[in-house]
Amino acid sequence: MVIVKRKQLTLGERLYLPEIVRGLSITVRKMFAKRATRQYPEEPLVTTAVTRGQPRLAMNPDQTLRCVSCGMCEAACPAYAITIDAHEVEREIEREPEHFEIDMLRCILCGFCEEACPKEAIWMSDELELADYTRASLVYKLDRLVRPVSQLQGRIDYIEEINRRWNN
Amino acid sequence: MTVLLATLLKVLVIFGCLISAAGISTLAERKISAWIQLRRGPNRVGPFGLLQPLADGIKFMFKEEFVPPGKSRFLFILAPALAAVPAMMSVAVIPFTGRIAEIDGTPILGSVADLDMGAIFIMAVSGLGVYGIILGGWASNSKYPLLGGLRAAAQMISYELSMILIILAIVAMSGTLNLREIADAQNDHTLLGFLPAWNVFLQPLAFVLFVICTFAETNRHPFDFAECESELVGGFHTEYSSMKFALFFIGEYCAMIVMACLTTTLFLGGASVPFWAEAPWFIGLGSFVFKAAAFMFLFIWVRWSLPRFRYDQLMALGWKVFLPLAITNIFITGLVLAL
Numbered sequence: 001m002v003i004v005k006r007k008q009l010t011l012g013e014r015l016y017l018p019e020i021v022r023g024l025s026i027t028v029r030k031m032f033a034k035r036a037t038r039q040y041p042e043e044p045l046v047t048t049a050v051t052r053g054q055p056r057l058a059m060n061p062d063q064t065l066r067c068v069s070c071g072m073c074e075a076a077c078p079a080y081a082i083t084i085d086a087h088e089v090e091r092e093i094e095r096e097p098e099h100f101e102i103d104m105l106r107c108i109l110c111g112f113c114e115e116a117c118p119k120e121a122i123w124m125s126d127e128l129e130l131a132d133y134t135r136a137s138l139v140y141k142l143d144r145l146v147r148p149v150s151q152l153q154g155r156i157d158y159i160e161e162i163n164r165r166w167n168n
Numbered sequence: 169m170t171v172l173l174a175t176l177l178k179v180l181v182i183f184g185c186l187i188s189a190a191g192i193s194t195l196a197e198r199k200i201s202a203w204i205q206l207r208r209g210p211n212r213v214g215p216f217g218l219l220q221p222l223a224d225g226i227k228f229m230f231k232e233e234f235v236p237p238g239k240s241r242f243l244f245i246l247a248p249a250l251a252a253v254p255a256m257m258s259v260a261v262i263p264f265t266g267r268i269a270e271i272d273g274t275p276i277l278g279s280v281a282d283l284d285m286g287a288i289f290i291m292a293v294s295g296l297g298v299y300g301i302i303l304g305g306w307a308s309n310s311k312y313p314l315l316g317g318l319r320a321a322a323q324m325i326s327y328e329l330s331m332i333l334i335i336l337a338i339v340a341m342s343g344t345l346n347l348r349e350i351a352d353a354q355n356d357h358t359l360l361g362f363l364p365a366w367n368v369f370l371q372p373l374a375f376v377l378f379v380i381c382t383f384a385e386t387n388r389h390p391f392d393f394a395e396c397e398s399e400l401v402g403g404f405h406t407e408y409s410s411m412k413f414a415l416f417f418i419g420e421y422c423a424m425i426v427m428a429c430l431t432t433t434l435f436l437g438g439a440s441v442p443f444w445a446e447a448p449w450f451i452g453l454g455s456f457v458f459k460a461a462a463f464m465f466l467f468i469w470v471r472w473s474l475p476r477f478r479y480d481q482l483m484a485l486g487w488k489v490f491l492p493l494a495i496t497n498i499f500i501t502g503l504v505l506a507l
Contacts, residue, residue, distance in 0.1 A: 017376070020474060027473040031203040039208070 047126035049158035052111050055102060056125040056147045058156075065146065066121035069097045073113035073122055081106035082113060100145060104130055104138045114159070123152045123159075170271045178280050179260075186259050190421035191221035197468050204472045228414040236407045238309035247307055248412045251300025252419030255426055258293040261286035262429040263348035265439040265453040278439060278449065279348060286347035287335055290430060291328065294385070297423055298324040301387070301394055301404045304416070308407035316403030319479060320387055320394035326486035327384035327391075333494035334378045337501040338367055338434050347430075351438025364442045368435040374497050375435050377490055379466070382427040384486065386420065389471035393479055428463035432456060 012018045047053070055073075058066050069086030087098040113122045125147060132138050149156070195210065195217065202209030210217035235241055265278035283289050298321050305317020339345055342353035354366045368375045384391040395403035405416045432438060436459045439452035447455070477485070 020470075023473045024469060027204045027469065030206060031200070033206060035208055036206040037208045 045128060047128070049154040051126045051128070052109055052124040053126045053128045054104060054107065054109065054124070054130070055111075055113050055122050055145075056127065056152060057100065057142070057145045058121050058123055058149045058152055059146045060149060064091060065096055066119050066149075067097050067100065068093050068095045068119055068121070069100075070095075070118065072116040072118060076112040076116035078110060078112060079106045079108050081108075097142065100142045102140050102145060104140055105135060120156070123155050125152060125155065171274050171276070174269075174271060174276050175280065178276075182259060182264070182280055183256065186256060186422055186425060187418070189425050190418050191225070193421045193424065193464055193468075194224065194417065195220050196464065197471075200465070200468045201472045204469075225414070228411050231410040231413075233410040233412070234407070236309050239307045241307075243303050244307035244407075245412065247300050247304030248408065248415035248419070249300070250303060251297055252415045252422065254293045254296040254300075255419050255422035258290045258426050259422070259429065261289050261347055262426065262433060263351055263438055264429075264456050265449045266352075268449045277348065278453065282348055283346065285345045287339060287345045287350070290347070290426070291332055291335065294423060294426060295324065295328055297419065300416075300419065304408065305394075305404040308404070310407055312400040312402075313404050313406045316394045316396060316400045316406070319396070320404060323384055323387070323391065323393055323482060323486070326483060327381045327490070330377065330486065330490040330494040331381040331385060333491070333498055334374045334381065335434065337371060337374050337494075337498050340498070340501055340505060341367070341370065347433050348438070351433050351440070354437040355440040364437055364440065366435060366437040371435070371497070371501070373493065374501075377493055377497070378435065379431060379463075381490065382431060383467070383470065384482070386423045386427050386467075388420075388424065388467055390474040390477050391482055392471075392476065393482060396476065398476070424464065424467050425460070428460040428467070429456075431463050432459040 060066060069084050071084055074082045074084050081103045083099070083101040083103075084097050085099040086095050088094055089096045109124070111124050114124050130138065198220070199209040199217070210220040213219040213223045235244055260280040261283050263277065263279040263282070268276045268278060270276065279286075301320040302317040305313040305315070305320070308314070338350060342350045344350060344353070355364065357365050363369050383389070387394040393403075395405070397403075400406070405413055408416060439449075439456040441447045441451060441455045444451070
């Protein structure tokens with residue numbers, strides 16, 4: 001047989017009123033404490049270099065794409081979100097994507113494309129917001145994917161730092 | 169004729185203010201609950217969410233109405249009105265302020281009806297509110313609303329008893345049932361030279377008991393056994409939707425407001441301002457509203473701080489603690505008055 005020893009309540013606790021006052025004082029203090037809620041659309045999300053947002057294509061300062069349409073990211077993508085069509089150009093790298101599509105509704109933000117890319121052309125940016133009225137408009141084409149390198153530099157530096165740590 | 173017009177105007181103003189105050193209370197409830205829980209509360213509709221009650225009202229209007237089959241459709245529709253109307257009616261005898269003006273020798277007072285038996289009227293009419301709840305519970309043709317209605321009825325009867333006994337002690341002290349005169353009787357002298365002679369200082373036990381009784385009387389947390397979400401889904405209003413549901417809410421908040429006003433009148437000297445006996449009527453009105461608002465805040469504050477009682481504990485508290493204490497209070501008051 002289990003005998004539960006109940007705690008003997010003091011007179012103050014049995015009267016209940018002092019305890020009510022104690023509880024009320026806690027809640028009134030909380031009323032003036034700092035709010036935990038972030039006002040989302042006005043106060044944007046805090047992003048850092050570690051933030052793994054939507055993939056973006058890096059564009060060199062001379063307005064050329066780094067991507068050579070090798071298809072590594074397309075093959076690495078577990079969600080089959082990436083579709084690439086290549087064409088030849090006169091530049092040294094000779095190849096460039098004619099079409100580069102990422103279906104943002106399929107993308108799971110895993111970052112495999114970023115790891116797979118041999119030319120440091122695709123990076124996980126800090127852009128996270130995704131909302132529109134049709135599915136078609138969320139299949140991002142080149143015009144919505146390309147970002148200048150400077151905008152992605154934080155992420156690039158971070159990944160290089162990580163790689164250095166692992167390669168040594 | 170002008171007196172009649174003035175009275176009509178008072179009815180319109182007080183009724184309009186009561187309904188608006190009920191709306192503001194719903195917003196206050198949501199805001200204060202949010203602050204207590206470290207949230208922000210509604211702040212998207214209008215500045216600081218001030219238009220939220222309006223948005224809620226419009227939303228309620230456009231919600232689908234559902235009447236459960238099986239029991240009386242008439243009673244189902246009647247119940248919300250029965251719950252709301254007594255609460256709105258009982259505000260008529262509350263003396264919001266002192267004399268406003270004088271027309272043809274007739275003073276225009278701060279209440280709609282300056283009844284000689286205002287204290288009895290308010291208890292009788294606010295006691296009617298339980299019919300709405302129990303009828304709504306029964307007409308819903310569902311077990312949880314019925315349980316909620318029954319609980320509400322038992323609870324309100326138990327606590328009304330103690331409440332009337334407490335009021336009796338106040339009435340014995342001021343020698344009148346007229347709420348205006350009860351309020352005025354607290355302002356004609358001071359205690360120990362500095363405290364206003366409010367009943368809260370003369371009858372502290374009665375004050376504490378009365379405030380707790382008002383919680384039970386208005387089915388407010390921690391005594392909200394008529395709703396009791398965790399046990400009874402939504403209690404008596406489980407099956408209600410649309411504006412009928414909203415009417416229950418308006419009734420509940422109006423009852424809270426009336427109880428806050430009644431506590432102010434009985435225990436905090438009504439519309440009086442300490443150390444300013446000759447205050448004009450609008451200052452008195454402001455003082456009254458401030459005191460009543462403080463009680464409304466207490467209602468909300470307590471709701472978001474305390475857990476709900478157990479039903480048998482509530483009944484034990486009502487019959488074994490409050491009733492004896494209220495009777496003792498009457499005896500002590502009588503003894504002091506006789507000496």
